[in-house]
Amino acid sequence: MNCTDSRSRLHAYLDQELDLPSVLAIDEHLASCDACKKTFAQQFALQSGVRKHAMYYTAPGTLTERIRGAISRTVTETSANSVKPHWQWPLFQRFQLGAAVAATALVSWIVAIQYNTPSEAEFLAEQVIASHARSTLTTHLADVSTSDEHTVKPWLSSKLDFSPPVTDLTGAGFPLVGGRLDYLDNRPVAALVYGHRQHVINLFVWPDRRSGRSLPMESLSKHGYNVLHWINGGMAFWAISDLNATEMRAFAEAYTGAK
Amino acid sequence: MDERARVRRFEELFVTHLDAAYDYAHWLTRDDRNAEDVVQEACLRAFKFLDSFHGEGGRAWLLAIVRNTYYTWVKKNRAEALSVSFDEETMMANGCELADLESVGSSIDQVLQQQDARRLVNSALDQLPEEFREVIVLRELEDMSYKEIAVIAKIPLGTVMSRLARARKLLLQHLQRAQQESRP
Numbered sequence: 001m002n003c004t005d006s007r008s009r010l011h012a013y014l015d016q017e018l019d020l021p022s023v024l025a026i027d028e029h030l031a032s033c034d035a036c037k038k039t040f041a042q043q044f045a046l047q048s049g050v051r052k053h054a055m056y057y058t059a060p061g062t063l064t065e066r067i068r069g070a071i072s073r074t075v076t077e078t079s080a081n082s083v084k085p086h087w088q089w090p091l092f093q094r095f096q097l098g099a100a101v102a103a104t105a106l107v108s109w110i111v112a113i114q115y116n117t118p119s120e121a122e123f124l125a126e127q128v129i130a131s132h133a134r135s136t137l138t139t140h141l142a143d144v145s146t147s148d149e150h151t152v153k154p155w156l157s158s159k160l161d162f163s164p165p166v167t168d169l170t171g172a173g174f175p176l177v178g179g180r181l182d183y184l185d186n187r188p189v190a191a192l193v194y195g196h197r198q199h200v201i202n203l204f205v206w207p208d209r210r211s212g213r214s215l216p217m218e219s220l221s222k223h224g225y226n227v228l229h230w231i232n233g234g235m236a237f238w239a240i241s242d243l244n245a246t247e248m249r250a251f252a253e254a255y256t257g258a259k
Numbered sequence: 260m261d262e263r264a265r266v267r268r269f270e271e272l273f274v275t276h277l278d279a280a281y282d283y284a285h286w287l288t289r290d291d292r293n294a295e296d297v298v299q300e301a302c303l304r305a306f307k308f309l310d311s312f313h314g315e316g317g318r319a320w321l322l323a324i325v326r327n328t329y330y331t332w333v334k335k336n337r338a339e340a341l342s343v344s345f346d347e348e349t350m351m352a353n354g355c356e357l358a359d360l361e362s363v364g365s366s367i368d369q370v371l372q373q374q375d376a377r378r379l380v381n382s383a384l385d386q387l388p389e390e391f392r393e394v395i396v397l398r399e400l401e402d403m404s405y406k407e408i409a410v411i412a413k414i415p416l417g418t419v420m421s422r423l424a425r426a427r428k429l430l431l432q433h434l435q436r437a438q439q440e441s442r443p
Contacts, residue, residue: 011424015398017405042367046431049371050399053380059281063295067277067302071269074306075262133274198278198400224275224318242275244402 001029006036014043056198064137121229124238127184129225132202132240135180135191141200142178142193152179156190164190164205164235172254174201185209185236194251201241201251208236217252221245228252269306276318279401280325286396287329289385293336301328319407322397326411367431370438383433391426398423 006029012018013026030037135141144155153166156179168176173196180191182204189206208231215231226248228239239252280301285294301324305312312320370379384392390412397403397411408419 011420011427012405015405015423042431043427045367045371046427046434047399049367049376049380049434050384050395050430053371053377054384054396054400055285055381056278056400057282057285057294059277059298060291060295063281063298064274064277066295067273067299070299070303071266071306074303075266137274198282223271 001025003029003033003036006030006033007039010040010043013040014047051197058198061139124185125220125222125227125229128202128204128227128238128240129222131182131184131191131204132200132225135182135193135202136200141180143180145178147176147178149176152176152192155179156181160188160190162190162207162235164192166192167255167258169194169251169254169258172250172258174251174254184238196241196243196247196251199241199243201239201243201248203255204238204240205235208234219245219248230256232256265306265309269309272309272312272317272321273302273305276321279318280321282400283322283393283396284325284329286384286392286400287326287389288332293332297325297329297332300332301325304328316407316410318401319403319411322401322403323411323413326393366435366438370434373438379434379437383430383437386433387426387429391422391429394419394422395426395430 006026009018009022009026013023018026030040144152146152147168147170149166149168153163156166157163159181166176166179170176174194177193177195177200180193182189182191184204185206187206189204192203192205194201194203211234213231214233215229217228217230220227220229224242225240226243226245228237228248230237230252239248239255241248241251243251277298280298281294284297284301285291288294288297301321304327305321305324308324370376373379384395387395393412394408397408403411405416405419408414409416412419414422
């Protein structure tokens with residue numbers, strides 16, 4: 001590969017849109033060409049600079065309500081013209097309250113062996129997605145908001161009957177945002193909140209119900225969320241966010257590696 | 260699909276991707292209120308055309324609707340302020356006139372480590388012509404693939420790549436100019 005070839009693929013390389021042989025060919029070229037290396041480095045710096053500094057405008061909470069209102073008016077108008085309008089209003093109200101729960105209705109995931117029944121894991125995955133969605137919808141992301149693991153851990157331990165492993169992962173690009181109590185698998189659990197760019201990661205931790213088993217990392221992708229689940233050292237871990245699968249892996253590896 | 264299923268399906272989609280829709284709309288309109296109006300209108304459209312959504316790529320599907328809504332909104336609300344249709348060729352010519360920036364080397368690192376890097380980056384993005392700003396926002400902030408950007412912006416894949424390349428070049432130029440100006 002020469003410089004013209006490598007530079008013509010600079011952006012595709014940067015954006016991870018190339019196949020593996022092309023990536024390897026470029027890597028090989030960069031190892032021996034200082035000029036190209038410099039150009040690529042500059043573009044990397046720009047890309048990470050933009051990702052780090054560009055404003056990410058999050059929708060104000062009032063907008064959610066405005067849109068629900070507008071949609072429900074549409075539904076009501078439609079129902080006014082239809083024969084059996086009676087169910088629509090109360091139903092929509094229920095969806096307003098249970099939006100996140102409804103969002104998980106289609107989750108299907110089978111971890112056949114590790115659980116008593118497939119539906120148990122499925123049901124848990126639904127709960128995890130719903131909890132995550134709820135936490136990002138409301139302002140209640142963390143009960144204790146600090147990146148200081150030595151504050152988060154004792155706080156959670158004081159409220160729970162176990163002590164979750166808490167580590168700040170700022171060094172790996174996943175700063176600890178805080179901790180929260182949540183309720184999953186019929187028990188209070190620890191929710192560790194991490195950030196990555198403008199995304200939120202919830203890591204739910206609680207003691208596994210059956211002692212002595214461990215489960216290698218499983219992944220699930222549903223409705224724009226990526227979920228990772230593993231069991232280790234008697235603890236069940238569920239990590240979820242709308243980050244892509246690669247970034248979620250990186251997060252999980254940073255977390256499991258840091259302990 | 261009955262109305263109940265539609266509402267549920269819409270909730271699922273909209274709750275998941277509302278922030279992405281708002282962020283994209285904000286970078287297009289560059290205004291809080293207008294972004295809200297565009298997103299609300301886009302969501303109503305999405306609800307109306309929900310049957311055309313086949314379950315995969317919900318975010319790209321919604322962002323494409325946001326974009327359409329935005330252009331309709333532009334026509335209706337600021338026809339007088341509509342910027343002159345942007346000519347990529349002119350832009351390229353301008354780009355070539357400027358000093359060859361690659362020779363400035365790694366100074367981009369210095370710019371990005373400055374205290375006001377945040378302001379500089381956002382102002383550089385703000386000043387990008389719309390066509391270039393949107394591909395950067397879709398790529399870097401929304402993490403869309405080339406294919407998804409092509410669908411959202413209704414442009415061929417090749418154009419996605421050339422716009423991204425051009426957008427990044429313009430960003431570099433802007434940041435490096437800012438760096439030069441800040442020197443005593």
